[in-house]
Amino acid sequence: MQEFIDKIEIICKACGYKFYPDYSGRGMFGRKCIGICSDHPYQMLVDLTEHLTLMETGNISYQLGTICMDDLGRQKIVYFPELAYCRIEEF
Numbered sequence: 001m002q003e004f005i006d007k008i009e010i011i012c013k014a015c016g017y018k019f020y021p022d023y024s025g026r027g028m029f030g031r032k033c034i035g036i037c038s039d040h041p042y043q044m045l046v047d048l049t050e051h052l053t054l055m056e057t058g059n060i061s062y063q064l065g066t067i068c069m070d071d072l073g074r075q076k077i078v079y080f081p082e083l084a085y086c087r088i089e090e091f
């Protein structure tokens with residue numbers, strides 16, 4: 001699953017979206033997941049699924065799981081409660 005999340009992070013950087021590896025949304029009680037911040041969240045989801053399709057990542061809707069959205073004032077954050085970022089730093 002981390003490989004799939006890494007692809008999402010790459011897409012966000014390429015498309016100019018802010019990627020959050022440790023977002024905790026409403027009702028998550030401190031659990032963290034990935035989130036993507038955008039002025040245009042629906043266009044961001046279109047861009048994301050289009051690029052994931054081109055990368056041949058398999059069943060995208062299954063891998064993304066539940067999609068949630070919070071209002072951050074001027075922007076929205078789209079987050080995926082089932083996708084926890086798990087990067088192991090090498091020393």
